[in-house]
Amino acid sequence: MSGEQLIREIGRSGVKASAVGLGTWAIGGWMWGGTDEAQSIAAIQASLDAGVTLIDTAPAYGLGRSEEIVGKAIAGRRDKAVIATKCGLVWHTQKGNHFFDQDGKPVHRYLGRDSIIHEVEQSLRRLGTDYIDLYITHWQDATTPVEETVRALEELKQTGKIRAIGASNVNPSELRQYIETGSLDAIQERFSMIDRQIEAYLLPLTLANGVSTLSYSSLALGLLSGAIGPERIFSGDDQRKDNPRFSVANREKARDFSDAIRPVAERHEASIAQVVIAWTLAQPGVTFALCGARNPAQALDNARAGTLRLTADELSAIDAALAAKLANMDG
Numbered sequence: 400m401s402g403e404q405l406i407r408e409i410g411r412s413g414v415k416a417s418a419v420g421l422g423t424w425a426i427g428g429w430m431w432g433g434t435d436e437a438q439s440i441a442a443i444q445a446s447l448d449a450g451v452t453l454i455d456t457a458p459a460y461g462l463g464r465s466e467e468i469v470g471k472a473i474a475g476r477r478d479k480a481v482i483a484t485k486c487g488l489v490w491h492t493q494k495g496n497h498f499f500d501q502d503g504k505p506v507h508r509y510l511g512r513d514s515i516i517h518e519v520e521q522s523l524r525r526l527g528t529d530y531i532d533l534y535i536t537h538w539q540d541a542t543t544p545v546e547e548t549v550r551a552l553e554e555l556k557q558t559g560k561i562r563a564i565g566a567s568n569v570n571p572s573e574l575r576q577y578i579e580t581g582s583l584d585a586i587q588e589r590f591s592m593i594d595r596q597i598e599a600y601l602l603p604l605t606l607a608n609g610v611s612t613l614s615y616s617s618l619a620l621g622l623l624s625g626a627i628g629p630e631r632i633f634s635g636d637d638q639r640k641d642n643p644r645f646s647v648a649n650r651e652k653a654r655d656f657s658d659a660i661r662p663v664a665e666r667h668e669a670s671i672a673q674v675v676i677a678w679t680l681a682q683p684g685v686t687f688a689l690c691g692a693r694n695p696a697q698a699l700d701n702a703r704a705g706t707l708r709l710t711a712d713e714l715s716a717i718d719a720a721l722a723a724k725l726a727n728m729d730g
Contacts, residue, residue, distance in 0.1 A: 404450035404705040407686050409481075410584025410611045412563035414532050416481035418680050419705035420453030421446045421698065422615060422689035423465045436468055438694045443472035445695035447479050449702035455587075455613070455689050457485040457537055458522060462501055466525035477528055483587075483613070484526065485537035485567065486510065486518040495540050510540040512551040519560055535565035535587055545576040553582055565613070571600050578608050590614035590685060592623055592675065592721055593728045602684035611686035617679050618672060618690060622649065625657040625671025649728055659720035663713050669703065676704035678717050 405418040426439040443454060454473070456465045466484060473480045487510045488498065495509025523529060534555065536548060555561045565585040566577050577583040586605060588597050594616065605612050618624045620639055629650040633640035643649075657671045664674045672690075679688045692698035709717070 402706055404702075405680065407611070409533055409563045409565075409686075411609050412533075412584045414481060414563050414584075416453035416532070416687065417451045417705055418453075418687050419451055419676060419701055420455050420483070420613065420687050420689045421451055421701070422691045423454065423456045423469060424460050424615075425691045425693050426456075426460065426465045426468055435693070436471075439468050440472040441695045442692045442698040443469060444476075445698040446692070446702055447473070447476060449699055451698070451702045451705065452479060452481045453483065453687060453689075454480050455483040455615075456526075457488070457535075458518065458525075459485070459488040459501070459506065459537060462490065462504065463521070463525050466522055470525055470527040474527055481532045482526060482528065483533035483535060483565070484522050484531055485535045486515050486522075487537040487540060489514055489518065491517065495542050498538065508538045508540045510536055510543045510548040512547055512554075515548065515551040515555070519555055523560065530559060531561045533563045533565050533585060534561040535567050535585070538568045539566070539570075539573050545573065546580065549577065549580040549582050556582075567615075569601070571604065574601055574604050578604065578610065583608075583610055585611040585613055585686070587613040587615055587689075589616050590682075591617050591619040591679065593619055593725055598682075598684070606684045612684055613687040613689055614679055614685050615689045617676055617688040619644070621691075622653050623656075623672070623675045625653075625675075628654060644728060652724055652728065656720055656724035659724055660717055663709070663716060666713075667707055667709075669707055670700055672700055673704040673707050674709070674717070676701065677707040677709050678714065680704075681709055681714055 406415050407418050408415050454469055456469045488506050489509050490504045490506050495507040498506050498508045552564045563584040564582050567587040590597055621627050629647045639645045660674055664671055676688050679685055690701040692701055
């Protein structure tokens with residue numbers, strides 16, 4: 400390990416952040432079997448202490464719960480954090496398209512100007528800050544033109560409430576529309592060793608246009624962390640409980656893959672998760688890797704991945720193990 404956190408710029412915004420980011424979906428509790436606030440705050444603070452400046456959250460993570468916890472954790476340390484949060488999944492209006500229900504509340508996909516202006520104020524209040532570093536449209540809204548959405552975001556940027564503009568869960572057509580506005584700094588998409596679809600249909604566009612990519616579920620909800628064996632039992636509302644990806648057979652494949660890349664990990668005195676995250680950040684077009692953590696130990700483990708530099712030979716060895724051990728994870 401080099402000892403230095405890898406730092407990268409978000410698009411052409413001038414905003415720089417650690418390439419390893421802390422994802423706080425699990426900190427919101429919903430779909431992850433609940434949350435422990437004290438442990439979550441400690442995880443965020445441990446990340447900041449270790450040089451992980453990028454903290455990613457969203458209103459939809461626990462209906463504001465994740466943002467509130469992030470706000471408590473960064474109190475007095477706002478200058479050490481690069482905060483990414485989102486808009487577009489709303490429960491204050493019935494506009495847009497119904498997406499899902501959470502805690503008995505209907506959540507809609509809506510990115511109209513009126514809603515974005517309302518949402519940013521709610522996020523600023525929950526986060527206890529007067530600016531957001533990266534503001535991302537969480538899921539796209541077919542009822543609102545991209546131009547209207549981007550105009551609202553540009554307005555927020557001009558008033559200093561946000562510093563950079565992002566979009567998440569986009570298709571190629573939507574991405575082109577955002578790029579054509581000239582305002583897009585980043586996209587946030589699912590990407591991992593076993594979720595590589597964006598390499599074909601999104602990354603060529605982002606690479607050609609100076610747009611950063613933040614990968615989410617970089618450890619495939621923990622499947623690639625080296626810490627979830629075939630014997631693990633998922634409880635409560637943990638989304639992995641009924642997820643075919645987490646079949647015993649797949650967890651055996653993940654264990655075999657971990658064993659195959661262990662020599663690389665041992666060479667660097669690193670964990671399996673750190674090697675997987677470092678591999679992710681070495682992929683062309685992947686600028687940032689978001690990794691979840693709900694306690695300080697997990698946060699520090701992820702943070703150390705930002706100091707790990709894999710050689711070309713090591714990357715080739717990992718690719719070979721990936722092809723041999725992690726095939727057909729979706730049946």
